[in-house]
Amino acid sequence: MFKFGTAASRVVSITAVVAAVGLVPWLAGRDPALSILRARSGEQDPTEEALGSIRRELGLDADPLALFGNWLADAVRGDLGTSWVNGQPVLQSVLAGVGVSMTLMGVALAGALLVATALCVPTMRRGLRGEHGRGGGAAAAVLAAAPEFLLAALLIVVVSVWLGWLPPYGWQGPQHLVLPALAMALPAGAVLGRLVDDALPPVFGEQWVSLWRSWGCSRAVLARGVLRRALPPVLPQVGLAAVGIIGGAVSVEVVFAIPGVGRTALGAAESQDLPLLQGSVIVLLLVGVIGGVVSALARRWVLGPALRDAALITPPPVPVRGHRAVVACAGGVVAVLTAWGLTRDPLRLDTTARLSAPSWAHPLGTDSLGRDVLARVGHGALATVGVAVAVCAFAFVVALLLGFLPSVTRAAAETANAVPPVIAGLLVAATLGPDGSSAALAVALVSWPVLSEHAASLVEEARAAQHVAENRALGASPMWTLRKHVLPAVVGPLARHAVLRLPGIALALASLGFLGLGTPPPAPEWGLLLSETLPYVERAPWATLAPAGALLALAVFAVSLAASARVPRRS
Secondary structure, three states, rough: OOOOOHHHHHHHHHHHHHHHHHHHHHHHOOOHHHHHHHHHOOOOOEEEEEEHHHHHHHHHOHHHHHHHHHHHHHHHHHOOEOOOOOOOOOHHHHHHHHHHHHHHHHHHHHHHHHOOOOOOOOHHHHHHHHOOOOOOOOHHHHHHHHOHHHHHHHHHHHHHHHHHOOOOOOOOHHHHHHHHHHHHHHHHHHHHHHHHHHHHHHHHOOOHHHHHHHHOOOHHHHHHHHHHHHHOHHHHHHHHHHHHHHHHHHHHHHHHHOOOOOHHHHHHHHHOOHHHHHHHHHHHHHHHHHHHHHHHHHHHHHHHOOOOOOOOOOOOOOOOOOOOHHHHHHHHHHHHHHHHHHOOOOOOHHHHHHOOOOOOOOOOOOOOOOEEEHHHHHHHHHHHHHHHHHHHHHHHHHHHHOOOHHHHHHHHHHHHOOOOHHHHHHHHHHOOOOOHHHHHHHHHHHHHHHHHHHHHHHHHHHHHHHHHHHHHHHHOOOOHHHHHHHHHHHHHHHHHHHHHHHHHHHHHHHHHHHHOOOOOOOOHHHHHHHHHHHHHHHOOHHHHHHHHHHHHHHHHHHHHHHHHOOOOOOO
């Protein structure tokens, strides 16, 4: 059934994102005319005459709201402005890359559906035979948690450098499409596959399945019925997978040197070409919105006009078993690397040992400047995980406060949840400049919605508890009830949920560091380390594998930690 509140919330969300994109030149707190002058000619003095000429040329002498209105009106007509760097129409530059990106995203989404199907086949076969169990394993969970830039780097090392099967860079033919599409398809397909894989066993346990078997229905008919019953709760996740693919496209295009709109957006953010950044981000967000709408329409089509009961379209959750041994192993690898690396100097240069192979002096080899990779990985753990702890604490506090106002914060939560961390990083970097604080702020802005939804669910359950109602009936004050009953019931589970999200936040920070939107060099940060060593992967693959291995261990730790404690989700 159509819900006006949900639709209005989404309209507010889209409007807020568009407004933020349109006001980027003035949110930056810098004179747009000065940015244009520096982009066009870094040696020219910023005199008042030169700045005034630029303002009159581009109409920047009006107030920000009027300029935003003009920009929005022009954008609706298809005019996204002019690049500050090369003076070319933004729409022309964006269209030059959007065809490449859409091709890449389309192939990646098709690959994700194939990966999801492959993960669900064993469970479907067991269910059709009347057996129980799930087919998805630990490998699928790790793929779901691994960021696209990490998979891209590993694919280059293994497939291109070691095996020599496919080219590592470029966009000259179909062979250049395989690795980047695979890097984007594997995590998205693993997420979708695990969701469907979790939904299938409860459906096979329902009474109508046994009834259909007793009627002699074929396996094909039974499989279609089970899928139609299990897919509706998962189809909205296809839209989220499209959003994830959009965010991953930026890093994948950078890794494989693909001339797509994601790489265009990153280049615009680095050069402060704000009109080009605005146009690129708008196109990326538009693709995400279209993906969400298509998945919602597909869900309604699968349900049909007869099914409207939420209980009929939401299978019961599947319990998750803990993996304490895997948590201990993954955490132990990270701890050993960190402790060992902290005993070394991460900034010491040795030009005579550039790109040296692993040895007793340098157990993980050296990078292109002769710095010890082990030292940089160890110190990078403190930088990456330390900032992640601060971001996680911020998200916890925000979620705890906003959990008491779910109706007020719904639009903001949907806005933040619909923006990939990479897009948020591009906008924040354009506003504040690329550095560690900008990356932390970008991840913090998109990390609190899931915790906020969980907090709202916990608050609702605590307030509806019988003992709370009895205390209110006995005359207890709202503040006393809040302090003695509601907060204790909310803080503990929400804090555990926040801890479970800590590795994912660290991986998001590493992805921004990899793209150059985080901590600047020479600081040791895992994403930045991977970015610095990737250009030399063919000469020194060990230098790339060290930070990649640390990030992969962090992904394994994230999956295992999440599996060790099931967090209830709001339905």
